[in-house]
């Protein structure tokens with residue numbers, strides 16, 4: 458008789474201590490994300506068979522061409538979170554303004570807000586490369602019973618009550634933390650159940666993979682250029698291996714499991730970098746730190762940064778502590 462794996466539902470119920478604030482609501486919220494993830498996963502698995510790949514001729518707030526699955530995923534998560542009546546507001550990469558959810562009887566009684574990138578890495582959809590959903594969850598700071606405010610979303614990442622991602626890759630995996638370790642669940646699409654496949658994910662102390670888009674090399678700060686040359690040098694434990702998918706969910710998932718460093722630095726064309734602080738940098742910073750890693754903007758801990766705008770961008774250095782600190786030392790020496 459093969460060992461029966463724990464399901465996500467059982468895992469959530471079985472760990473009331475994780476949800477210091479309110480097990481029922483936060484557990485329901487993670488369950489709602491789980492459900493929406495299944496819906497999006499099913500649609501993605503059809504891409505190419507049905508006419509849902511390609512663009513719809515519109516662009517999102519980032520000025521990026523919107524793909525049909527971008528819009529589908531955004532609507533799936535917004536509708537699921539709204540119908541479950543758990544959150545009072547959402548910030549999505551696909552929406553310029555925050556989304557206000559007034560809840561049952563327009564009473565604004567819900568306690569949480571969600572920040573999300575509903576389908577990160579979507580430029581990879583048409584070439585069948587892993588894409589993913591990224592989310593972060595905060596307790597609102599505005600009074601319960603009043604409409605959500607933008608300040609509810611401009612909280613530093615160290616106030617996240619939960620964060621995670623869903624990777625739509627060779628399998629669909631949901632990886633999340635509530636501040637009590639990082640846990641990975643793999644979806645069995647035949648029965649629509651997520652099973653605990655990666656309990657207590659811990660990043661290796663050291664890795665040999667560096668992940669950066671070297672196409673931007675000439676535009677990088679001197680310290681980043683020097684660190685890349687350090688990774689390529691034939692000495693000590695190097696050269697490292699270069700891996701870059703161009704889908705942050707895939708690159709960070711690999712980094713969590715195998716170790717390494719993922720870098721999206723500032724550059725002459727992107728002085729704040731490209732990645733968004735609220736719904737890319739902070740959720741991954743929470744996960745990396747919970748797994749024993751480190752995430753900074755090259756100088757400051759990502760989760761200590763107070764956001765000033767819901768679509769603010771931020772340079773990102775994340776991975777094994779030793780590798781991130783090494784990169785930071787090159788930045789400091791060459792600043």
Ligand code: P6P
Pocket residue numbers: 577578579580670703704705706708731732
């Ligand atoms: P570039 C996807 O658009 C994304 O936000 C991340 O998922 C990914 O790591 C990065 O941008 C890729 O950006 O400039 O290397 O193509």
